[in-house]
Structures are given as C-alpha cells and as structure tokens.
Amino acid sequence: MDDVLITGAGPTGLVLALWLTAQGVKVRIIDKKEGPGDTSRAMVVQARTLELYRQLGLAEPVLAAGNRMVAINMWTRGKHAARLPLQDAGAGISPYPAPLIYPQDHHERVLGERLEAMGVTVERSTELVSLEQGADSVTARLRRADGGEETTTARYLAGCDGARSAVREALGIGFEGGTYRSVFYVADVKLSGMESPDEGHVSLEQGDFVLLLPYGKDGRARLIGTVDDERADSAEALTFEDVRQDSINRLKVTIDEVTWFSTYRVHHRVADTFRRDRVFLLGDAGHVHSPAGGQGMNTGILDAINLAWKLAAVLRGEAPDPLLDTYNTERQGFAHQLVNSTDRGFSLMTSGGGLANFLRVYVMPYAAHAVFELAAARRAMFKLVSQTELAYHGSALSEGEAGKVKGGDRLPWVRIGDKDNYEPLAHIGWQVHVYGEPRPELMAWCLHRGVALRDFAWDPAYEKAGLAEGAAYLLRPDTWVALAAPEGTVEALEAYFSSHGLTAGGAKAEGAMR
Numbered sequence: 001m002d003d004v005l006i007t008g009a010g011p012t013g014l015v016l017a018l019w020l021t022a023q024g025v026k027v028r029i030i031d032k033k034e035g036p037g038d039t040s041r042a043m044v045v046q047a048r049t050l051e052l053y054r055q056l057g058l059a060e061p062v063l064a065a066g067n068r069m070v071a072i073n074m075w076t077r078g079k080h081a082a083r084l085p086l087q088d089a090g091a092g093i094s095p096y097p098a099p100l101i102y103p104q105d106h107h108e109r110v111l112g113e114r115l116e117a118m119g120v121t122v123e124r125s126t127e128l129v130s131l132e133q134g135a136d137s138v139t140a141r142l143r144r145a146d147g148g149e150e151t152t153t154a155r156y157l158a159g160c161d162g163a164r165s166a167v168r169e170a171l172g173i174g175f176e177g178g179t180y181r182s183v184f185y186v187a188d189v190k191l192s193g194m195e196s197p198d199e200g201h202v203s204l205e206q207g208d209f210v211l212l213l214p215y216g217k218d219g220r221a222r223l224i225g226t227v228d229d230e231r232a233d234s235a236e237a238l239t240f241e242d243v244r245q246d247s248i249n250r251l252k253v254t255i256d257e258v259t260w261f262s263t264y265r266v267h268h269r270v271a272d273t274f275r276r277d278r279v280f281l282l283g284d285a286g287h288v289h290s291p292a293g294g295q296g297m298n299t300g301i302l303d304a305i306n307l308a309w310k311l312a313a314v315l316r317g318e319a320p321d322p323l324l325d326t327y328n329t330e331r332q333g334f335a336h337q338l339v340n341s342t343d344r345g346f347s348l349m350t351s352g353g354g355l356a357n358f359l360r361v362y363v364m365p366y367a368a369h370a371v372f373e374l375a376a377a378r379r380a381m382f383k384l385v386s387q388t389e390l391a392y393h394g395s396a397l398s399e400g401e402a403g404k405v406k407g408g409d410r411l412p413w414v415r416i417g418d419k420d421n422y423e424p425l426a427h428i429g430w431q432v433h434v435y436g437e438p439r440p441e442l443m444a445w446c447l448h449r450g451v452a453l454r455d456f457a458w459d460p461a462y463e464k465a466g467l468a469e470g471a472a473y474l475l476r477p478d479t480w481v482a483l484a485a486p487e488g489t490v491e492a493l494e495a496y497f498s499s500h501g502l503t504a505g506g507a508k509a510e511g512a513m514r
Contacts, residue, residue, distance in 0.1 A: 012283030044294025066102030177269025404466030
C-alpha cells in the first residue's frame, strides 16, 4: 500500500511528492494529461518559495534558469509614466530580493526531473474516477487513457488536481466565491522594439490593462491583458488578432511571433475545508483567485510543503492525527487572506467608472512612483508579495515570543559575511536555533531528541533582526518558528513536544496535541 496517492502533477503535486519522498514517505503520483505542461502559465517564483527550495537544493538551478525582475515600468495613454525598481526591494529580508520570472513549463520539468532522480515517476494519462474512505485508508478507482481501470489503496490522498478538482467534487466540498466579468487573455510571444526589454511593463487604461513579462534572452515574453467590453461576452471566440492592437499601441512593441494564446475567466473561491478525514485539497483545488501579484503557484507550493512534513510525522508515528488539522487551519486561513487581498488589487486594476478610470490612469502610476522612492514602502510591498511576511500566529503549533520573534513567524534571515542562518539541514526535520551561547543541558537534550541544534556566535545583526541573545527558537520542518523560548531552557522545549504529543527522532514525548 502506498502512503500517499497524489492526483495532479503540476507544481503543487510535484513539490508534495518531492518533499514527501525526501522524508521517506512512499508516494504514487498520477496526472490525467499525456505529458508535462508545454505553456508558460504561472510565471513568478516568489522569494519564500526559493527559500524553501533550498531544502532540496532546488533554489540555485531555478534561479540560474530564470530572469530576475529588476523593475516594473508603468504606462498610461501610450506613454511611459513611471519606473518602479525591484532589484533591491527585499535586500536584507531574503537571499532572493527580487521576483523571479520562470515559466511554469520549465519549472515543472525541473521538479519532474528531480522527482525521477529520487525514484518516483509520474503516471500520465491516468485520472481519478472515484474514491472511498475507510477507517485507515482511502480506496481510489483510476482510469487510464485506454479505458482500463484499476483500484488502488493508500493511507492518504492529496488532491492537487486544479480548480475543477475531481477530488473536491467526489467529496462534495463546497467551493464558494464568484467570477469576475472581465476576461483575461494570455499570450506567449516573441517581440521586438521594447524599451527596457529585461524589465516588466504594465499599461493602465480605462477599464483594463496589459502586462508584459520577459522571460528569455531572445525577445520571448508573456502578455497578460483583460477584455472588458462587448468582446468579453464571446471570450471563447477571441483570437490574438482581436487584442493585438491593444498590446502594440499601448506598449510600443512589435509582435513577431505568437507561440500560445488563451483566454479565461478569473474566479475567486476558497474550498469549505482543505481536509476531509484522509483526503486533502492543495493548490487550485482548494483556492483560486486573480493573478494579481503572482501568488497562485507559490501558494500551492507552500500548501504542499506545509502538508508534507505533517503527513510524514503522522505516518512515522511521530505525531498524532490532530497535527493534520493544522494544515487546514493554517493554509485555509491564508487562502482567505490572499483571495481578499488579490481581489482588492484586481479590482483596483480593472474596475470601471469615471472615478476609477481617472485614478488608475492619472494618479496610480505617479503615486506608485512616489511610494517606491521610499525604502520602507518597497520593503513592505516586498514582504507582502514575496510571502516572506506569512505567519501562523493563530495556529495551535505556534507558541512563545523572544525578542521581536513570535511562534508562527518566519525566522528572520540574517547574513554575516558569506554565511547565513538559512543554510539547510542535511535532512528535513526539526531544529533549534540559538543566537549566542546555548545551555549545556539544551545541547544534551537536542542530541537525545534527535533535533538539530544550530548555534550562532552573537552579533549585533541578530538583535537588529529581532532575535534575542540566548533564546531558543524551535523551527518546524518547514522552517517556520514553532516555539520562541526567551530563556532557552530544556523545560520549555520539553513542554512543547509533550503538549503536542510530538517525537523528533528520539523517544516520544507523553501527552497529546491540544
């Protein structure tokens, strides 16, 4: 019997398979498509995703293959209005201070190749037909392209199968939300004549916009735009010729070749729950929203990394079942926040009416330019968009406060010389950070428990980042702070593990998760 059956082999499903496999979990991953994606679709890889990719050595190959987005240029009425610098927006916050443009099809190939190297192959042209849950397993009926069917059993099932999720439908889980009237179009093109060809460009006009993101050295770029006039009523009949003039006239470019064009309507929905007993929803199966800010794919990837360590711990008998409930509370809570924030951003970019059009065309570019002149504003925007600000303060797993760091926070990133405190462990697991001198009894406890202890010679840079000297910061396997213990005592750590019924490679603590 497999430990986890994963349906869907987009970035979310592939990352879940990778992180589970790296933690010794036996997975099977299926996808109804014949092969990997061959269109760019999602384009932006955010800093928090790259930080977590360091756990499996994926950050550097992705970074080397992508294009750093150093600036966004804003256009109105066919004229350049503002340039928003991004190259240092996250300086001192993350080792990846600017967004990365990396087409999803390339991204999926990197993930798929790494999964193959770890001994797991995606089973293509295979789809879920039905599922049935038992007391300790899930039974699924699968169908292949030739019509042949099989029944398989796994301890858990993860639905990473997109907005039209067969898993969600089979469970009857609601997917409340709505649909915007505007129609999006996306096109992969080769172009010439672009001013600042290595930077992003967005044209804001009355009621709609056009965004251009370069992703190659040979003039390749992604065009994203909206149609909000009478053409939106027959979106399925739109061709690139119907929108070509919008792009050419507003951004002053020549389109030399169109390699892909598609239209779609944007939804904003969140599933009623991300967990139903032994089945979980991840990525677009659980939440969809506007593409504002390049959040969708990154959110699905973080869903996968959040769930992976929890499933691995429960499967190994190192945690009780309620640990899995925290996947739902943490990730569904963030999904609701994300839908609300991207909805506001999308509405600002596309809403009609005289006042909205005036603000978008005559005020927004100049206001944005003025704001981005302020380093504090650039940092705040980076934290929000990069998901480095994402915290789980309300989670049952988050406790304590030391310095300015609370349980549930992302650990502040600090670089001193050529070293930083984000260096990954040899394996995915719990770790304790001490900035200053750790107590001898803490060192012994970590050794007994099988928890990695990392101590850093005290430096004023740590205090500036909000870390407290001598405190113990217990990091979850996904690197968020679980416990911030100001005194750095064994008793605080022991109480945490005991109250949550957790084991970390040593003897199991007594007690149960609250």
